[in-house]
Amino acid sequence: MTVPKLKGLLFDKDGTLFDYQKTWGSFTLGFVEGLAAGDADLAIRLARAIGVNPETAQFSPDSPIVAGTPEEAIAPLLPLLPGWSLAALTDHINTAAARAPQVPAADLGPLVEALRANGHTLGIATNDAEAAALAHVESAGLQGQFAFLAGYDSGHGAKPSPGMCLAFASAVGIAPQACAMIGDSLHDLAAGRAAGMFCIAVCTGVTPPEELAPHADLLLPDIGHLPQFLPTP
Incomplete structure (x- = not known):
């Protein structure tokens, strides 16, 4: 045209x-593993909650991370993380994401x-x-x-x-x-x-x-x- x-x-x-995939795939799995603090089953559930395959690190097209704001991206994690507030978790992911290597x-x-x-x-x-x-x-x-x-x-x-x-x-x-x-x-x-x-x-x-x-x-x-x-x- x-x-x-x-x-x-x-x-x-x-x-x-x-x-997107090359930059954020492995980062996201590492992020949820850190939140899970050694609980492998929780890490898998966290990854799936935000539309990331826990084995391949591939994002689903409807993952809230793909186009949403940080708050929208991490909101599905909150029911699985009772010790976190939305504000605290948003600050945590924003700080971590700022250091993520970009491809x-x-x-x-x-x-x-x-x-x-x-x-x-x-x-x-x-x-x-x-x-x-x-x-x-x-x-x-x-x-x-x-x-x-x-x-x-x-x-x-x-x-x-x-x-x-x-x-x-x-x-x-x-x-x-x-x-x-x-x-x-x-x-x-x-x-x-x-x-x-x-x-x-x-x-x-x-x-x-x-x-x-x-x-x-x-x-x-x-x-x-x-x-x-x-x-x-």
Whole structure:
């Protein structure tokens, strides 16, 4: 299809900038094993409660971790962890996630440089915590490359609501219609659509391509393919 001239490019983080399964699979099993404190049966039940196969570390497409906020992701664990509150467990996972090694979905440094050199303004909108997102951007050597970064706790709401998308457009002074929301989940695409943005889906998350395609204006294997489709704005 013909892609319009897009000045603003707003990226989801997990599953878009970074490969979802490769980044979060083993981390999540390690996290629930730590919560289980040596109780192997409890660790299995915790993993299954949040949609992760305890043997393969593969995420189910409907896992609350995949597109939800940290609170939504860990809420199913609370009935199995009577000693934890939602606030304490959220703080615990946010702290641990900020230190998780990230596996890029493409060669991010050259890609980001090329997009910026072509005249695109870049941003990040994630349902992760803002502090964790900043830590991951820094660990990838991309600090200073994004004009906007928002997490679910940045005051704009969480996806699938369009608040972060509209906040990006406002912050960088670009009409939403001249921006793209780029993500790997239906939450990303719904947020972009509600904001009036062009919607680009990538297949480096957990949601199957056939589920993404009907909701996307463009479907790509990963963000490394972006430059060949984007005209100079």
